[in-house]
Amino acid sequence: MFSDIKLDKNMPVYIQIKDYIKGMILRGMLRQNQKLPSTRELSSILKISRNTVICAYEFLEEEGFIYIQKGKGAFVADVQINQQEGWSIEWNSQVNDYAKASEELDIVKHEAKWKKGMISFKSIAPDESLFDVEEFKKSFLNRISIEGEKILNYGYAKGYKPLIEYLLNYMKNKGVDINGKDLLITNGFTEGFDLILASVTEKGDKILCENPTHNTAIKIMRLHGLDIKGIDVDKDGVNLQNLEAQLAENKFKLSYFIPSYHNPTGIIMSAEKRLKLYRILKQYNIPIIEDGFNEELRYSGTHVSPIAALSGEGNSVIYIGSFSKILFPGIRVGWILADKKLIGYLESIKRSRNIHTSFLDQAVFYDYLYGGNFERYIKKARKVYKDKYEFAVECAKKYIPCKEVIGEGGLHIFIKLDNINSREVLEKCCSRGVIFTPGDIFYTDDSGFNTLRLGFSRVSKDEIEKGFKIIGEVVKKSIQY
């Protein structure tokens, strides 16, 4: 039976032999005190060196599966063979409403799946071919040589200190007053937003946001049982009349806005509107969660400060930052800048949920940022994305009959069709090898059925043209019927 072992050439052979014999013992295929083949025999059966077998036997002895009698050989130890007494539970009926809602609202599980050869406009993740992996590698090697052991051991819930300092300074350079504030490192925007809602809201609380807005934010707000009121968005950001009307009617606990390259519309809230919005919310005393999403991806010449910069020493704006839509989302590093006391609470919740964000990733990311790599990278990335953005807008206008192509930039464009259901368009496009995100998932109400988001960050210009043509053809046909 030993000749059955299938060896994987990329894994140490002695470990494979060890595990194989362990498995046989645990399944009762080798009895207690049974003699194993000698190291010489086994090495000849498997055509491997005798030392490899000796090493495997040593590990088996170390792990308590065999004992070795000098001059006699190796024998199976007294290992308790598992009594397998199956006992099953119907987990579907055990999980709670939160778990069920999480799965229902989990778009990834229910949306059109990408298949090989398809052109997908679903993603707004960065184009990984732009990453300067070499610089990242240098930062890794640098940190590992300076403090490798330390960053591989436990760290602190608040985050890796040098990274916190770097980001505080980074926020200061955006014009934000950091007095009385503090910074918590999170596993990206998603964790930041979830932690804030977990700490401040109660089921049934009302929250204000743009309509449409980031679908993950909608999911998280729903999972917290919040009553979401979405405010229509104009070309320069949220509609203030609509906002005031909502404020007059309802009492809100919090508000959430994405001022730059808003997801999904790509709209930039103007500086004037930011100030007006800030003043209105101040008047009603409704704290603001500002999502710094894509703020770094500025295509136009003018600088617009984040809303957090308007508050001076005030503490009513909670800023969530993340480079994930631009750089290295795989490492999941984001941050919350907020009032010191609030950060204290968030830190404790963070600790109770996952202790801290990977210290290795934080240290390497810090080293990368500190070396000025982000500035150089963003300059390059901006050029590539801006170029693609302009091409995508051009193609959209040329090929897709629609009411409006919205937005001023970002990694996606947002389209309003004439009274055509974008899910029906998606279905037909899908059969022709093109997929995109139907816009309704970004709406807080039932509107948006005629909208779609086209992410272009990870497709080539050729694919943009080819894909948009197909979408356009499907839309044209839909108009005819």
Added chain:
Amino acid sequence: MFSDIKLDKNMPVYIQIKDYIKGMILRGMLRQNQKLPSTRELSSILKISRNTVICAYEFLEEEGFIYIQKGKGAFVADVQINQQEGWSIEWNSQVNDYAKASEELDIVKHEAKWKKGMISFKSIAPDESLFDVEEFKKSFLNRISIEGEKILNYGYAKGYKPLIEYLLNYMKNKGVDINGKDLLITNGFTEGFDLILASVTEKGDKILCENPTHNTAIKIMRLHGLDIKGIDVDKDGVNLQNLEAQLAENKFKLSYFIPSYHNPTGIIMSAEKRLKLYRILKQYNIPIIEDGFNEELRYSGTHVSPIAALSGEGNSVIYIGSFSKILFPGIRVGWILADKKLIGYLESIKRSRNIHTSFLDQAVFYDYLYGGNFERYIKKARKVYKDKYEFAVECAKKYIPCKEVIGEGGLHIFIKLDNINSREVLEKCCSRGVIFTPGDIFYTDDSGFNTLRLGFSRVSKDEIEKGFKIIGEVVKKSIQY
């Protein structure tokens, strides 16, 4: 004013100059259309190369803060200066009960703090000097060269596939039947446990566990509003009479056990007891969460299967695994092995909370494990820790007058004093430069006031002897009064 810039020699100078000027503009210290010093002037003021200044100006232009007129120089652009209209919120009154409880139960914030020169027996984190950082580095370089760009971009909520496959096989080698099961990668044990409670329990549900038990688990159970019933622990694990009495009286939703090198007692639940416990819980149909804590740190010769191995194709045991107490806790990688359907729900919750665990860390960790490094490392670590464990037990028995030194191994020993309050001992020890963990934090009821946990993983033998002597002296004095 430009001569004020304090340059940090480790950061690119052009970025520091860029940020300095940006800050001045945002604070209104440079007016719109004001001329900046020429690149020649500024380079001579700062004693840096002119190219550096040119580079800084280029970035300032790129970011929209200045404009350059050929032949005339650089001028401040039309940048909106932040109106700072402070608006403050009393966050203490805004946060909810969950946030408040998180902070109250956050032991790190309230316990005796380590100061330089102290001997601390608080930690049970691994000794980082044992880490084979070189092998980890090799794994990083290997993964980065094979798929660097990919693992730095978004991954999947369930985890990095090769790591999932590796761990499924790893669990199989522990005798666990993986049919009908699946595996979710989590940010360590803490996230795993939190996700399970979040998906299955409701406020007020009853949960069974050992008493004492892992303090982080107690915190998480409390934060979920669970009614915790702790079962006394005998030398070979949980007391079954006590268990049956609890089961007869209460209806439990879940149970939670740490069978190996139990935290804080270091007790190993015997194979016979594991089977009996399993059968009793099966009879009452109460799913088991098995904490694989320190299972890898076997000091004795015999192999004991995890409880999850008893269930065969059954799905009623949820196993949480983590190497964090042994290896690289800083990267926060753990896993849940459970019923496929349940993992589906947990995956959706995980996605809604932080998208996924760092793909970089997962990939590097996979590479490290796959190369057989863990087996070699654990062999070495076991020897060191076992030696220290035996020494610690010896010292404890020699120096600390007590009722009992409990446990069979692990990275800590647990001591029961004679009717002496360990917090009072701690206070006196603290003033003599020695700290440890008072045992009461591990108890689900108000008992355990006379217990303490002494972690020895990160202290030297000399420190163990010196520290235990001091603890012993303090205890002796307490007996006299």
